[in-house]
Amino acid sequence: MTMKNWIIATVCGVLVGILTPIVAEASSEHQHESPSFVQPKKPLKGEKSQLQKLIDRTEPGGTLFLEKRVYRGSLSITKPITIIGMDDTKIHSLTTALTVSDTQNVVLENISFQAENTAIVVSNVQNIHLKNVGIGDSMAGIQITKSENISLHDVDVLGKEGHFSSKGHAVAIYESKKITATDNDIEQVLDGFYLESVEDIHLTNNSIKNSRYAMHMMYSNHIELANNNLFNNMTGFMVMIAKDVQISDNMVAKNNMLNSLGVYVYDVENVLFEDNELRENTTAMDIQNARDITVEKNVFLVNGTVLHVQRSQELFVQQNEFHGNILTVRTDQQGFSLKRNYYDDYEGKDYNGDQIGDTQYIATNSFGQWMVRKPVYQYFMESPSVMTLNMMDTEVTENNTQVVVDEYPIILKKPFSLEIDIHIWQLLISSILLISMLIIRRRLK
Secondary structure, eight states, X not given: OOHHHHHHHHHHHHHHHHXXXXXXXXXXXXXXXXXXXXXXXXXXXXXXXXXXXXXXXXXXXXXXXXXXXXXXXXXXXXXXXXXXXXXXXXXXXXXXXXXXEEEEEEEEEEEEEEESSEEEEEEEEEEEXXXXXXXXXXXXXXXXXXXXXXXXXXXXXXXXXXXXXXXXXXXXXXXXXXXXXXXXXXXXXXXXXXXXXXXXXXXXXXXXXXXXXXXXXXXXXXXXXXXXXXXXXXXXXXXXXXXXXXXXXXXXXXXXXXXXXXXXXXXXXXXXXXXXXXXXOSEEEEEESOEEEEEESOEEEXXXXXXXXXXXXXXXXXXXXXXXOSEEEXXXXXXXXXXXXXXXXXXXXXXXXXXXXSSOEEOOOHHHHHHHHOGGGGGGTTOHHHHHHXXXXXXXXXXXXXXXXESSOBOSOOOOOOOOOOOHHHHHHHXXXXXXXXXXXXXXX
């Protein structure tokens, strides 16, 4: 080996000796750092398994008390159990927070849920009770399928901001029986309650706001909807293809967006709609293909159109009050009955004092129907031409199937009592001040 080659070999050997530990150390550091990128997932899995272990360790039929903390992950219940949280007990999940399936006698109480998907999913469960449960910032609230004896009490659901298309239902129930939902508060969801193929439904004392349909049910029977407050939704009640429905003592108001409806019923049978108040809706009631439906003792106040009726001959509208509405009735044909209602725009007289008008009330007029289709026409109300048109309408009612009349309109408003609450001390102080002012005024003169 020449001197030149020996020098080159010696230098290379020295470089290799120096660089090898450096490369090895760098490789070791890289291998050490790689697991740190998945480290945040470990607490999620550990915390999930911790709560799931608590559920698994609880004897069937036992009670599990949760701490005041946030539990993270997805949970599953497949046995009878009662789970009670403390104030501010929360369960958060990146998927579905809780799944309950193939069991019976499950109670969830005093817990808040947050999930990227549906918060609670229930399937094939007998006897499930949710009380004081909160659901927020989730895609959807509660989904129940093929279950029986379902109770929802004091459940609050607040949906995300955004358009209806980006949201799910607060409570969706399919193919189930015996549902009771009371004192629930729902806002900003797709539908407050969506029920499909469900029997024996009782929805009472619920509040639903700022959603698409407040209560939406299809293919369902034996329905009771009572004492609910439905405000500022696209539609209040939507009942389609249903039988044996009672809707009473509800407030349905401010459903006044374009094409909004207070109540929509389609292909229904045996319906009683009574003692409700519908106010400030674009259309108060849209009734289509209804059979044996009675609308009585309701108050319709400041709606665009009160009744829009199609293909519904077995419809009885009686003992209602109509105040400040643009149009009382729009219909495609004659066939439903108006009887003994009060109309604030009725101009007839009651000469015999029996509180029944001596002339009939005409519920439809040409200008009212045009005004509903073209709201700008409202600026011509009470103009001479419109008044003339309305007078002409009253003269052509005979043999006109497009006109609906009430032969016995109520002539007087219902009596009401005025309650006066007098505070003695306020009255006394006010009187002293008034007398003092009068004395001072006379002295100044």
